Amino acid sequence: MDLNFYLKYSKWVSTVASIWIQCTSGSLYTFSIYSQTLKSTQHYDQSTLDIVSVSKDIGANIGVLSGLIYDFLATRTRTGPWVVHLFGSAQCFLGYFLMWAAVSGVLPPVPVPVMCLFMFVAAHAQSYFNTSNVVTGVRNFPNYGGTIVGILKGFLGLSGAILIQVYRTVFNNNPMSYLLMLSLLPPINTLILMWFVRIHNTRREGESEKKYLNIFSLMALVIAAYLMIVIILENILTLQLSIRIFTFIVLMVLLASLLCIAFKAHEKNSSNSASKSFLAEGSNLIAREDSSNNLLPADDTNSQRTLQQGGNLNLFQAVKTLNFWILFVSMACGMGSGLATVNNMSQIGESLGYSTLETGSLVALWSIWNFLGRFGAGYVSDYFLHTRGWARPFFMVITLMTMSIGHVVIAYGLPGALYVGSILVGICYGSQWSLMPTITSEIFGVGHMGSIFNTITIASPVGSYIFSVRVLGYIYDKEASGTEGNKCAGTHCFKFSFLIMASAAILGSLTALCLFLRTRHFYGQVVLRRIQNVM
Structure with a gap:
């Protein structure tokens, strides 16, 4: 088959294009790289900086519009994913370019609300990239939703470390140049690749599909391990430019190898003749699902009515259900406290006596832990669902309870506590980002998944605002008042804040337990x- 066929008609090539776009879409997790520069050039205190940070979180997670656009276009035209990517590219360029202009002095000093608007627009682009890639992936691989969401969300989490490698290799640790890079690299990368991201209504390949998704998963782990080794080496050694260039080239080769896997997967699956049409298969699935729904227990009638509707639930129907709000509260506690942690990593590290290089490495390593959580939760929950029949919300219960332990570890600030705590919080935070979209598609259906899961992600900035501004920022400024430069040093700066967030994570775990039981x-x-009927 010729190359044109691969590019147009292969869901595997579409997956690789989505992965590559995800690799440059995670600037949200690198805020700490330029936050100190933003704070010093604009003369912000910690609370003001946290307000700008929260505007970033709001922009990245208020993705309802991107979901509605995707849901509307994807069912009517093949250009659905492309249009959503195009909107995201325009916003990414505009927001980060204006931020760079303000920080570098090209623009005169701007008021805080204007800077918040710049940050909001830049971060809002991520919701467009993420919606288009993730929902397309779930539509292309409906039987392995957890795995494909874990891979795509995992690379989004990993993208922070990838962007930092570009920054350190090309821009030599210049935060202002990094903002300019963010205005150019993600939009250009997306504009080149978005044409290959398509919904493919092909038959499901069963074990063959699982085999190649596992190979993609293995490569994701290899890339994550490689990045972790590079970050650790950068933390203990001073790498020359030639070494940085070499390690960056190796990273690009590893990412490029994913395309070879996609070609191989498409060849293998094309050799197996399709004996069933897609429409017939879909009709049979609907019939099976209707008959299966009649087996639900007679008690808990509200939950029964909700779940029986399956894929027929739209956004307005979903928000009327109790399950929607249980999931929302769990995400506010988990995503909100996790995001508040990474947003304040520089300030936490500074108060505990960590060097600038160490805090930079912590931010980069956070991307690794974030990836492992996103990828691992999706893959593991898929495995236990297929083999043991375990409901996916059970893994949300476990990860949120573990996150509370990570918050407690950071709170007491013992030597190395920030490393250990950030590992626990980072992995558990990342887990929510693969579990929540997959649970959404299973409980409410994939038909309006884009708008529903993006509405639930509003919980993230809500939680982030509460924990970043009303808890971390407020308590830090109170502890730092009267000190030179309004800077706080010692474990007391953030101890009480992290104990509060630990309690919130426990609350999130308990609400997730309610969802599991329901x-x-x-x-x-x-x-x-x-799943069993289509295998």
């Missing part, structure tokens, strides 16, 4: 049967 019969009698 949906465990649905997973066993509907979701699992649907």
Whole structure:
């Protein structure tokens, strides 16, 4: 088959294009790289900086519009994913370019609300990239939603470390240049690749599909391990420019190898003749699902009515259900406290006596832990759902409870505590980003997944605002008042804040437990049967 066929008609090539776009879309997690420069050039205190940070979180997570655009276009035209990517590229360039102009002095000093607007627009682009890539992936691989979401969300989490490698190699640790890079690299990369991101209504390949998704997963782990080694070496050694260039080239080769895997997967799956049409298969699935729904227990009638609708739920129907709000509260506690942690990593490290290089490495390593959580939770929850029938919300219970332990570790600030705590919080935070979209598609259906899961992600900036501004920022400024430069040093600066966030994570775990108890019969009698019937 010729190259044109691969590019137009292969869902595997579409997956690689989505992965590569995700690799430059995670600037949200590198705020700490330029936050100190933003703080000093604009003369902000910690609370003001946290307000700018929260505007970033709001922009990145208020993705309802991107979801509605995707849901509207994807069912009517093949250009759906492309249009969403195009909107994201324009916003990414505009927001970061104006921020760079303000910080570098090209523009005169701007008021805080204007800077918040710049930050909001720049971060809002991520919701467009993420929606287009993730929802397209779930549509292309409906039987392995957890795995494909874990891979795509994992590379989004990993993108922070990738962007930092570009920054350190090309811009030699210049935060102002990094802002300019963010205005150019993600939009250009997306404009080149977005044409290959398509919805492919092909038959499901069963074990062959699983095999190549596992190979993609293995390569993701290899890339994450490689980045972790490079980051650790940068932390203990002074790498010359030639070494940095070499390590960067190796990274690019590893990412490029994903395309070879996609070609191989497409060849293998094309050699297996399709015996069933897609429409017939879809009709059979609907019939099976309807019959399976009748097996739900008679009690808990509100939950039963919600779950029986399956893919028929749109955004307005979903928000009327209790399951939607249980999931929302869990995400506010988990995503909000995790995001507040990474946004304040520089200030936390500074108060505990870590060097600038060490805090920079912590931010880069956060991307690794974030990736492992996103990838691992998706893959592991898929495995136990397929083999044991375990409902996916169970893993949300475990990860949020573990996150509370990470917050407690950071709170007491013992030697090395920030490293250990950031690992626990980073992995558990990343887990929510693969579990939540997959649970959304399973409980509410994939038909309006884009708008529903983007509405639930509003919980992230809500939680981030509460924990970053009303908890971390307020308590830090109170502890730092009267000190030279309004800077606080010692474990007391953030101790009480992290104990509060630990309590919030426990609350999130308990609400997730409620969701698990409400949906465990649905997973066993509907979701699992649907998967088994198409294998």
